Amino acid sequence: MKTLILAVCAAAVVLFPLRAVAQTPGHDSPRVTISVPNATLVGTTVLKPGEYRFQCKHIEGKSFLVVSDAGSGKELLRVPCEEQALSDKVLASELHSVVRPDGTRVLQSVRIKGETIGHRVTD
Secondary structure (H helix, E strand, C coil), X not given: CHHHHHHHHHHHHHHHHHHXXXXXXXXXXXXXXXXXXXXXXXXXXXXXXXXXXXXXXXXXXXXXXXXXXXXXXXXXXXXXEEEEECCCCCCCCEEEEEECCCCCEEEEEEECCCCCEEEEECC
């Protein structure tokens, strides 16, 4: 019985740092599908209402928010982003946007379920 408890504790000690590394800045986030309810400007592209896949990817040392069509998987756009540390783990994937005085909705950031990092659009 003591051997089993020791084995479980040893596994926890080994796996715990791996989980922490997975959430440090500089990682590619999981791809998530999020519904966009209103026309939203992302960089220079307007996304029409619909389902899209969002992912933060690191390409040539820079971070980009990559948006793809949920059905075909085809990449639609890529905009620069910055990672922001969050105090808690994100419980549900969500988009944060603002509406300009002219009525244009502009994407500010994306938060992905399970992460402790937010992805802020910098374009």
